[in-house]
Amino acid sequence: MKFSTYLEQIMGVSIYPIISLLLFVVFFVLTTLWVYSIDKKTLEEIEKLPMED
């Protein structure tokens, strides 16, 4: 039940923040592209949903 000491050390740990940053940038760009691919009619339909009742 002890969590540490399975590995002695972690090689090139400085790459971790870079990997995470890249992951996010790619994710963000894809999301943005995806969002702009929505056709306007669908969008208008959805954004009016709270007004319907």
Place this chain on the structure above:
Amino acid sequence: MDKFYYDNRIARMFAFACITWGVVGMLLGVIAAFQLAFPALNFSEYFPHLAFGRLRPVHTNAVIFAFVGNGIFTAVYYAIPRLLKTPMWSKALGRIHFWGWQTIIVLAAVTLLSGFTTGKEYAELEWPIDILITLIWVIFGINMFGTILTRRERHLYVAIWFFIASWVTVAMLHIVNSLEIPVTLFKSYSMYAGVQDALVQWWYGHNAVAFFLTTPYLGLMYYFLPKAAERPVYSYRLSIVHFWSLIFLYIWAGPHHLLYTALPEWAQSLGTVFSIMLILPSWGGMLNGLFTLRGAWDKVRADPVLKFFVVAVTCYGMSTFEGPMLSLKNVNAISHYSDWTIAHVHIGALGWNGFLTFGMMYWLIPKLFKTQLYSRPLAATHFWIGTLGIILYAIPMYWSAFRTYFMLSSFTPEGQLQYQFMDVVQTVIPFYILRAIGGTIYLCGVFVMIYNLVKTAQSGEFVAEEEAQAAPLAKNYVAPAGSIWHSFIERKPILLLVLSLIVVGLGGIIELIPTFLIKQNVPTIASVKPYTPLELQGRDIYVREGCYNCHSQMIRPFRYEVTRYGEYSKAGEFVYDHPFQWGSKRTGPDLARIGGKYGDSWHFNHMLDPTSMAPGSIMPSYPSLFENSIDKVTTRSKIHAMRQLGVPYPDGYEAIADQDLDKQAKSITDKLKTENKIEIASDKEIIALIAYLQRLGKDIKAEAPKLSNQ
């Protein structure tokens, strides 16, 4: 066309619970605030259960999980059926959810005041309640997904996305952070120790703010703000970008609570970078909210609901700008452990959560009772009282934080610390008083609201079942050509759930796993040894009394801290700390190296009457520690549990642990008797607490005591 009925009863139940617990939670906050200024209000001699260390967790838990929690459920049970054009999937599950959640709240209050706590902030509840929370949360999830899967509206509006992501992330956070080994019915030890426990805790703590106080309330904003403004959200596209980038980034930011601590450097940097990036989606969301009111600002002047919403969204913007700033290391050096953090969270809690909730109630209660709000001017009065309360709360706390920092970090030309810690305590008391007054004013505003809402309810008639009609979903639906996006996720709630989990899971995995697996991240210090049985009992008393609410055990590597408290803390010093007790606020001084700084008699007298040893102290006294006996029945199971967690007690040590405990206790009482003429039985709790305090921070000086069999 199908005809069906929305159940307004459940929304009303949650709304009432939200307001009721809101009053309780805020009142406890006001009492705790006054206790800091006037320690006599701890009433230690009569009610040891109401001391600040026990009351403050009840306040935070009540406001987060009872007030905001019931606020979330009010919104979910009102908005989801209407957005999906179907009643909630199961009335019975809704009732179980409601009563289950209220039971948890009552159990939480009772157990926390009784001293049953895990000692991890905002996750203090002990293991049986943790299990109950999990069950009720699953029931809530089943009801929500049942509703989503039986909907009559193909599209899932963005508010529902926020609710789904909140549900799945809170489930993940709660389970991972609550992993603990039960020792007795109401006592457990965290599965993790020291640095690892700290990382998991703040990964949880930060995201409790993110996924309990923020994302579900964003769902609330995206539903109620357009309704109150009577126009759709400014940009639906922006709301989607807001959603995905927010949930992606939030989960990484936890380590910013541990800057300059013994947490590995790379994890701290990761936390900072992602915290800075959080400004973008947060402000995207804030602007989306404010721009929704474009061309409707004249309405804001007249409609109290919109007034509350505007200030709430503005406070969201302020908090989410301040948060990233606080995660810059140089700013954090000033803010951490200080009242700045308290000001920051209250801009969020009072401004964002509080005002959004009030706005929702002023809109919702007239709807539920099919009438008009009793008095708009009274609501406007509440708005101004509340705003004044927030200002009067926050400004003294900011002031106090800077004052504290400048005083604690100043040196005389000779290189001595210029001020004692007590000088700082004395100088911030007036700010504590002002803050308590600010909180009281804010609470008065809530009473004005309650009067107004009661009058509103009386003037109308409750609509228990609201009739609605909608066509069922067509079975063989074909998405319009070119709408890849639409068919991909918009209509697939389970896929949305899974994707959300992946997105929030990523951050957790990359941050947590290396800290768990790699030895280098927690360098071993050979002289750090497990606590003796007496110290372990003393540590549990320390946790029980909530000492961590005011005292840190983590010295940062600054000259002004090292000079004041001693050698800065190392990751390897905490490997046997289940749970870690680094704390997050220094109302009192750091205790990481308190061991050996004063004699046993100093601690003895200090616990009996803090001002006798430290004139001007605002710490409560703990007379009950001198009457209660150490609970030796538990020693055996405590040692056993600790060994299971990897603490290297010798085999069979359980059987003889109490002998060691008695021996060490006797040596302390003997010393008190011979050196200080203090007579006390050696089975009293105070002896265990003294033993623990005297051990703190000594191990790296290689003064750790030996256990039998070693």
